[in-house]
Amino acid sequence: MNFEELNLAPAIVQAVREHGYETPTPIQAEAIPAVLAGRDLLGGAQTGTGKTAAFTLPMLHRLSVGERAKSKFGGVAIRALVLTPTRELAAQVEESVRVYGKHLSLTSTVIFGGVGMNPQINAMKRGVDILVATPGRLLDLQQQGFLDLSGVQMLVLDEADRMLDMGFIHDVKKILALVPKEKQSLLFSATFSDEIRDLANNLLKDPLSIQVTPRNTTVQRISQVIHPVGRGKKKALLVHIINQHNWSQVLVFTRTKFGANNVAEYLTKNGIQAMALHGNKSQGARTQALAGFKSGDIRALVATDIAARGIDIDELPHVVNYEIPNVSEDYVHRIGRTGRAGKSGEAVNLVSLDEEGFMMDIERFTKQEIPVQRFEEFMPEPGERAEPIAMGRQTIWGGAGKPPSRDVMAAAAKAARTEMLQRVREKKADAPQGRGNGNGGGQRQRPAA
Missing domain, CATH: 3.40.50.300 (P-loop containing nucleotide triphosphate hydrolases)
Structure with missing residues (x-):
């Protein structure tokens, strides 16, 4: 047609x-x-x-x-x-x-x-x-x-x-x-x-x-990879990947406006011209960032999900999830910025221990297993454990194991107290019974027959 x-x-x-x-x-x-x-x-x-x-x-x-x-x-x-x-x-x-x-x-x-x-x-x-x-x-x-x-x-x-x-x-x-x-x-x-x-x-x-195009199929034509990374090594790994592949145009996603500013500043200091794009930027700054990105003057555009929703670039070859989204549908939206109009694209995911659970949810949601490539010098340190992620006033858990959050710790403490009380009751029930001590510490029981 x-x-x-x-x-x-x-x-x-x-x-x-x-x-x-x-x-x-x-x-x-x-x-x-x-x-x-x-x-x-x-x-x-x-x-x-x-x-x-x-x-x-x-x-x-x-x-x-x-x-x-x-x-x-x-x-x-x-x-x-x-x-x-x-x-x-x-x-x-x-x-x-x-x-x-x-x-x-x-x-x-x-x-x-x-x-x-x-x-x-x-x-x-x-x-x-x-x-x-x-x-x-x-x-x-x-x-x-x-x-x-x-x-x-x-x-x-x-x-x-x-x-x-x-x-x-x-x-x-x-x-x-x-x-x-x-x-x-x-x-x-x-x-x-x-x-x-x-x-x-x-x-x-x-x-x-x-x-049109059921939500899960968008990802099938896009090359995706997971790079495990230590919590404090993400920015250095991002610089390494961009330089290793000599990317001239890459869209980087962060979870927050502060994160976008922080990553853009780090990239620029390390020789990769970058600008942040988010809701706190003036319209002039946003227009300048997009124009510079499209012209090639800016190699990396670092954006939050909401700001990036309005980006329309015909041939965007690379998307990096610097921070993994906790909503699987947002992952599909993000990587859908590349591989458009039938063209191939590449999505790179920098996954810390804090985000392994999010990545597992994404793989289930998109019905695929994403290959893993390790850079040994950027792997998590020995003994590094997953931690909750601060999102404004709330805390989210993206680790693959159980979160050591205050709610869980409180629940564990409550369970421990309950178990201790139960043991006390059982001990008293098993003890030889005599007169009550006046404080409710025991009940009279008939001697066993």
């Missing part, structure tokens, strides 16, 4: 071809005809499956053949609204809209937090056909009276599971109350919790459900 067979406008097909694509991905082949037919859509798709084009292409087609209306400000009414969880993803979706719609007379803009509000206010007054936004800034503009969503005909919720993870679900529900009830709605999510399903049930009308 090619894009002409999907009955898209010739101007859209031309733009797609100029961008270097000839054949639609599976989700595009299924979603585009359904959206063109006006169906609501529930899409189960991860990053790298081509889902952005799966909704932007038919959206552009439908808007190009429809009529514009005016907003209450006298400008062009917003006819399509795309909500995304992160600034990076919002910018990339709007860029796709411009790339694929460059031969059409449609207009678009993107709004998100972290940048000045005045240019966004002016854009809303002028009006656009397609608005791509993060929920927080969209509500800011609405509450200040600068937003009119009464003309929305198409609504897209992209990466709904991450919106839930990031605490945006209540903002999303507020936004849904601002758009017309009669509209076409598309919801995409990599995973489906009960709350996401409830949201879909309330939003979508008789939706077509598309599940």
